[in-house]
Amino acid sequence: MNFKNISVILMSLALILISMSSQAGTIPGIAGVYDTIPGEEFKYDGKTVEVVEFMSFYCHTCYNFESSIPVIRGNFPNKIKWKTVPVYWGEHGSPKPGEAYLLAEETGKGEEMKKALFEAQMVQKRNIGDIGVLESIGKKLGLGSDFSKNLRSGKKAEDIQKGMDMAKAYGLNETPTLIIAGNIKTDSHKLEHNLDAFRQNIIAILRGILKK
Template sequence: MMSLSKRMFLSFTTAILAIAVSGMASAQNSKIEEGFDYRILPVAQPLDTKGKVEVIEFFWYGCPHCYDFEPELNAWLKRKPNDVVFRKVPVAFRDDLMPHSQLFYALESMGKGDALNDKVMFAMHKENKRLMTENEIADWVASQGVDRNAFLATYRSFAVVSKARAARQMAEAYRIDGVPTIVMQGRYMTSPSIAGNKAKAISVMEFLEQKIRKDKYK
């Protein structure tokens, strides 16, 4: 026979669990509002693709919040509809962070971005690798089975350096002051910090997807 104290403990635990689940459900189902969950850029930016939902993630390899957001973002990417186009844009808030932007575009140029982007972030956030200098970066890339000389040639190339600089200018045009930041259709901005948490940010993205479709991709 269950004791009174044990029954009280179980009842208390069940009540706490119910409140927690209810709170999570209400947070996910809460109304999404402009100015609270997302913002509209003062000047809409040009789109690369017409007739699609354009989604850009501004990020930095060294950002712990970007690393923390990756699992939720990757799960969203796996289920996104075909009319959604997604790309990542690296942000260098200081000159000494530009090597990370060059690393991103060098890997992309070599067709290694999808395979190594998550590994770069794991190395920085879990293995304490700074990857701040050309040699550190080249050594790490070589450890992943990529030819060191071929990587360095790509990393130093005019095309990659130009893309890294253009990404910085783009972040300024979009008024990016923190990462990760998601911009949709060149005008709607959200993030875990704006929306309140990672799950809500994904909900806002899905809400904006529908809004953009309803507005005929404007």
């Protein structure tokens, strides 16, 4: 392990410990940096934990966070149910990439679409709000004519709006934000947007829940 890696780890741990000093104890036995959502119940069946990720395909932090998801899930094999809820922020985005993701998810190609959308937006600098661009991505992924038809008709528009309404109800103001076990809300803001610290924080929260 080189000095740079050690420095990153120490910085991440320091951020978590500092933040935990003011946040710990929100739910007995569950450490970490988080808020609980008023009016929402803590849900854990003793077997699996649901993690709902609110994200945007226009969000650089969401793009960078992608590599952390397999690491988080890998710490708890078969114990995490991960759900992705795509949102967008007003005039700075479009609901269409999210609709494309949900349509692809129905066919079992949600992860492929997620990766392709981020690649198009962040690397290729394409306009993923453009129907033609989304159709070309769908074609490359092997999605048929139904994908284009459903994308153009707005089949998933209502689902996107439901996600937006849920985000508003939960008081979300940035992405990615995770809702864990029904009422635990965490994002990278309180960790100064340090994604290494954010990843470790999520693991700490999940570890606390799964030990209950």
